[in-house]
Amino acid sequence: MKRAIIIGATSGIGEEVAKLLIQQGWHIGIAGRRKEALEKLQATAPGQIEIQRLDVTDANAPTLLETLIRKLGGMDLFFLSSGIGSQNPDLKPEIELNTARTNVEGFTRMVTAAFNHFKTQGGGHIAVISSIAGT
Ligand SMILES: NC(=O)c1ccc[n+]([C@@H]2O[C@H](COP(=O)([O-])OP(=O)(O)OC[C@H]3O[C@@H](n4cnc5c(N)ncnc54)[C@H](OP(=O)(O)O)[C@@H]3O)[C@@H](O)[C@H]2O)c1
Numbered sequence: 232m233k234r235a236i237i238i239g240a241t242s243g244i245g246e247e248v249a250k251l252l253i254q255q256g257w258h259i260g261i262a263g264r265r266k267e268a269l270e271k272l273q274a275t276a277p278g279q280i281e282i283q284r285l286d287v288t289d290a291n292a293p294t295l296l297e298t299l300i301r302k303l304g305g306m307d308l309f310f311l312s313s314g315i316g317s318q319n320p321d322l323k324p325e326i327e328l329n330t331a332r333t334n335v336e337g338f339t340r341m342v343t344a345a346f347n348h349f350k351t352q353g354g355g356h357i358a359v360i361s362s363i364a365g366t
Pocket residue numbers: 238239240241242243244245262263264265266268285286287288312313314315316333334337360361362
């Protein structure tokens with residue numbers, strides 16, 4: 232069985248990708264900050280879904296990713312779908328800084344952790360949907 236980890240699977244694109252992979256028989260590990268949403272999705276296919284609450288802006292998120300990989304028994308695909316975006320017409324700095332903490336710092340933290348896991352493992356796939364992925 233193929234194994235995927237999805238960060239940001241509690242809504243939006245990440246949740247829909249999770250549902251598609253479940254339909255295709257994948258075993259998935261899902262993460263996000265909202266524990267109830269993780270549990271709700273897990274209840275739809277308990278034998279195929281492991282969950283881990285984590286916040287990509289926290290320094291301990293890579294450790295929690297490793298915990299989720301262990302629960303899943305390994306990882307073939309890492310999919311980062313966590314991201315935020317706000318209209319900010321008054322250009323309040325805190326709104327932009329919070330976006331950077333999630334979309335830039337969180338991206339760097341999580342993709343680095345996934346890359347290092349795959350480097351040790353000898354292979355794997357990384358997919359990211361945010362615009363920073365192109366960089
Ligand atoms: N490349 C493209 O064409 C394209 C198109 C559309 C969207 N996007 C980008 O893709 C991202 C997701 O879009 P969406 O429509 O799926 O948004 P969404 O429905 O708001 O989902 C965002 C997901 O990110 C998670 N998340 C947010 N902050 C987090 C944090 N600090 N730690 C862990 N998880 C976090 C949320 O979970 P919790 O709230 O439970 O933490 C949620 O599961 C956004 O960054 C958006 O800009 C890209």
